[in-house]
Amino acid sequence: MAKLIKKFWRLEEACFQDWEPKQHDECEAESHFRTTLEIAPDGRYITRMPLRGEPSSLGDSYQQAYRRFTSLEQRLKRNADLYKEYRAFMNEYETLGHMVPVTTEDFHKVKYFIPHSCVVKPDSTSTKVRVVFDASAKTSTGVSLNDIQIVGPTIQKDLFDLLIDFKTHNDVLVADIAKMYRQIHIAYTDTWLQCILWRDSPNDQLKAYRLTTVTYGEASSSFLACRALHEAAEDYRSVNPRIADTIQRSFYVDNLMIGASNADELTETKREIEHALSLHGFPLRKWASNNASVLEGIPEKDLEPLIQVGDQEVIKTLGIAWNPKTDVFQFISTKNIGSKLH
Structure with a gap:
């Protein structure tokens, strides 16, 4: 009996140790969201990134972002249709104000460059080519943007439960939110942590841009x-x-x-x-x-x-x-x- 009791407490202690840091992060993410949330004039929310580390721990990210962009550009040049779709996606991003150019005078404010690429979804009924951002790319210090972000808790219902509930009704309806992540503004201060490199053509000058909305590919974005x-x-x-x-x-x-x-x-x-x-x-x-x-x-x-x-x-x-x-x-x-x- 004594051995069973000791084993029980060891298991309890192990479970507590495994859960406690995650629980702490979840509380931190929720508290951070509540205390920093603002509402823009258009009614959209303005949020801050929940960080567990200091941005100063990030090293140089430009060199890797530059190498990966030039590699991406070479790939796109070999596929005219893909290049056209990629341009259209990025042009829309800029037209909607979801990315804005970084001026030469402000270039020193950039804290992190995110490499980007694309995934092709031929069966999609909306966007066939989707640009994805790799915020897990390590900087020269071995630290990435995702390394210093708090993931945050899962707050929505389990998928299976949602589907079961859906099937209990006589009349049902489905829809989705257009560009959900990009409907939420990121506070200006944090946009310097999510910058990218882009140009519409190899003949153009390479420019830096700030992403102004919640960005797919970052640990806290979901x-x-x-x-x-x-x-x-x-x-x-x-x-x-x-x-x-x-x-x-x-x-x-x-x-x-x-x-x-x-x-x-x-x-x-x-x-x-x-x-x-x-x-x-x-x-x-x-x-x-x-x-x-x-x-x-x-x-x-x-x-x-x-x-x-x-x-x-x-x-x-x-x-x-x-x-x-x-x-x-x-x-x-x-x-x-x-x-x-x-």
């Missing part, structure tokens, strides 16, 4: 984006507590999945969620439903297009296929042979 979404719900709680709760329990990152007992209730829920999120710059798009009446009045460009898979028309959501007409989930293999989940 937490910041999901936490801002929860904050938008909290800000709406005094107006409608039910809608605030629905927003907080019905998203998986940027994917919304809601349901109701009838089309009228679902349409009203949709309307209020749209309104609540629009107040803080989270526009919803890619709508799909198993009840066509719920989609009435939505512009064609904001509807999720159906994909033909075998003899069925489906949409892709959360990594699986869903047939809105039959309200059936389908797991698609590389040979387009799927197993159904009713």
Whole structure:
């Protein structure tokens, strides 16, 4: 018995030691978010990066960013279509103000350069080429931006629970937030920690840019984006507590999945969620439903297009296929042979 008790306490102590630092980081991330959050004139949130280390620990990052950019540029020059898509992505980034040029006078303020590349998603119904940022790239001191960021807690519902809840309703609706991460501003001071190199053509001068929004590829970005979404719900709680709760329990990152007992209730829920999120710059798009009446009045460009898979028309959501007409989930293999989940 004594041996069992000693073993129990050793296990308890080990669990506590494993969990405590993570718990501390989660509390730090939440406290940091609450105390530094601001609201921009356009209603969008302005957040600070939650850091566990000092930016002064970062060494030179320019040389690696420069080498990786020139390598990327050579790759793009060999693929005209990819280069065109990459340019379009970056031009949109700049047009929207999500990246702004760094002047020669301010170049010394840059604290970290993030290398970037792209992933190609041929089955995407919106962006085929997505630029990704590597904030795990080590500087000359062996420390990266991600090394000094706090990851933050997972605050959204488990995916399996979300899917199960979705299947309990008669009428259902899905959508996602357009450019979710980039709807949240990063405080000016922290933008110097997320700079990149870019030029539209090898004949142009290479320029430095500051990324002004939450950036995909940074350790804290998922937490910041999901936490801002929860904050938008909290800000709406005094107006409608039910809608605030629905927003907080019905998203998986940027994917919304809601349901109701009838089309009228679902349409009203949709309307209020749209309104609540629009107040803080989270526009919803890619709508799909198993009840066509719920989609009435939505512009064609904001509807999720159906994909033909075998003899069925489906949409892709959360990594699986869903047939809105039959309200059936389908797991698609590389040979387009799927197993159904009713």
